[in-house]
Amino acid sequence: MKVMILNIDYDTKMADLIINNQQILYMLDRFNIPLGFKDATIEELATTNNVDKDALLAITQLIINEESHAEICTRNSLKDLLRFLDNSHQSFRDKIASLKLIIDKFSEDISGKYEIILKSFYNEYIEDIKKHFLFEEENVFPYIKTFFCDECQVENSCVKNISDFEGNHSDTELKLKDLKNILIKYLPASIKSRYRNKILYCLYDLEPDMNLHAEVENKIVIPLVKHLEKGESC
Amino acid sequence: MLDCIIIIERSSIIRKGLASIFAKNKTAHKICAYDSFDAITQSSCTCEHRVIIANPTNLYESVAKTKKAYNIHADTHFIALVYSYIKKDIINSFDETIYIDDSPSSIVNKIEACSKEKTNTIEHPLSKREIEILKELIGGRTNKEAADKLCLSVHTVVTHRKNIMEKTGIKSLSGLAVYAIVNNIMDIQEIK
Numbered sequence: 135m136k137v138m139i140l141n142i143d144y145d146t147k148m149a150d151l152i153i154n155n156q157q158i159l160y161m162l163d164r165f166n167i168p169l170g171f172k173d174a175t176i177e178e179l180a181t182t183n184n185v186d187k188d189a190l191l192a193i194t195q196l197i198i199n200e201e202s203h204a205e206i207c208t209r210n211s212l213k214d215l216l217r218f219l220d221n222s223h224q225s226f227r228d229k230i231a232s233l234k235l236i237i238d239k240f241s242e243d244i245s246g247k248y249e250i251i252l253k254s255f256y257n258e259y260i261e262d263i264k265k266h267f268l269f270e271e272e273n274v275f276p277y278i279k280t281f282f283c284d285e286c287q288v289e290n291s292c293v294k295n296i297s298d299f300e301g302n303h304s305d306t307e308l309k310l311k312d313l314k315n316i317l318i319k320y321l322p323a324s325i326k327s328r329y330r331n332k333i334l335y336c337l338y339d340l341e342p343d344m345n346l347h348a349e350v351e352n353k354i355v356i357p358l359v360k361h362l363e364k365g366e367s368c
Numbered sequence: 369m370l371d372c373i374i375i376i377e378r379s380s381i382i383r384k385g386l387a388s389i390f391a392k393n394k395t396a397h398k399i400c401a402y403d404s405f406d407a408i409t410q411s412s413c414t415c416e417h418r419v420i421i422a423n424p425t426n427l428y429e430s431v432a433k434t435k436k437a438y439n440i441h442a443d444t445h446f447i448a449l450v451y452s453y454i455k456k457d458i459i460n461s462f463d464e465t466i467y468i469d470d471s472p473s474s475i476v477n478k479i480e481a482c483s484k485e486k487t488n489t490i491e492h493p494l495s496k497r498e499i500e501i502l503k504e505l506i507g508g509r510t511n512k513e514a515a516d517k518l519c520l521s522v523h524t525v526v527t528h529r530k531n532i533m534e535k536t537g538i539k540s541l542s543g544l545a546v547y548a549i550v551n552n553i554m555d556i557q558e559i560k
């Protein structure tokens with residue numbers, strides 16, 4: 135449980151934060167910031183790795199204090215925020231592909247109705263996620279791009295306003311939790327397979343990663359785009 | 369130890385062979401063997417905690433229909449005894465499969481695993497009404513359709529739905545479908 139709100143600013147050393155928080159690790163990965171950065175501060179890391187320092191600070195604060203400080207970000211941060219979201223998708227696709235391999239192996243160890251029902255649940259979950267990613271990549275991201283790229287245009291997009299896109303995540307998050315519950319509570323104890331735990335390890339890795347993605351969208355990117363839509367200068 | 373194992377198999381050699389394996393391993397208090405399901409209805413076996421081992425060719429179309437036709441309790445575990453080619457979807461409707469070349473110990477293990485499972489699944493927390501609603505929702509009905517069919521208000525269905533999710537910890541319909549199958553509330557064919 136996080137009870138202490140840490141004061142995090144541009145001078146905070148990243149190494150002090152990462153040691154107890156795996157979400158920071160996900161964030162660095164999305165910005166292609168390599169480890170081994172000794173005592174570098176958030177601002178130094180941003181400069182060395184060509185990342186917008188406001189975007190890096192805002193996401194770090196969101197992770198550590200679970201509070202949004204979207205107002206730190208400006209129009210100049212959007213490009214890197216979008217890069218963060220886009221790279222997250224790629225990483226999720228990889229993670230889901232390896233999860234699928236483990237689920238297939240697990241299916242070999244179980245049989246009959248459990249195999250069928252679990253596979254159909256998982257396949258539906260993957261389809262949902264793919265659809266969700268595709269919707270963002272084809273509609274939401276191009277729309278956000280128009281705010282920092284003058285040549286970028288969106289045609290025939292179903293997103294005319296960032297509010298069209300709010301709250302779009304919930305279903306895939308629910309299903310991930312459901313899968314955990316099914317594996318932990320409901321598949322009978324007689325199903326013995328070492329892959330049962332392995333699937334859970336993967337889900338424990340995927341869940342905070344996906345939550346971070348959703349939080350960055352809901353608490354940083356959407357509020358920022360809303361400001362820009364109103365024509366307010368950020 | 370199980371209360372009762374019922375074997376449904378035409379070949380008397382196989383019936384007796386299986387019965388002697390279970391007797392030797394003390395797998396159940398009582399072992400009944402018949403050559404068809406028709407014999408069950410006239411039999412005196414009224415044990416509650418039981419499994420049925422049946423050659424799939426003896427089924428009345430499917431496991432679900434056989435249970436209905438012969439008044440067999442929905443929670444009864446069905447184990448397929450396979451020694452000829454049987455369609456995969458038929459085999460899948462059983463809870464477990466034993467093969468003619470399985471060793472006696474692996475047969476006993478499978479039966480015992482099934483019986484343990486059963487004690488786990490007896491106490492699922494949903495009420496009768498909640499189970500009825502769960503079945504309608506998984507079957508693809510909307511809240512309104514389920515309400516009409518069960519003569520309830522939509523509001524009541526929504527309240528039950530919330531309770532089902534809270535009790536099970538499962539929020540998506542497809543997750544609840546898995547729950548229903550695992551707890552023997554529904555048959556896999558009813559969902560497809």
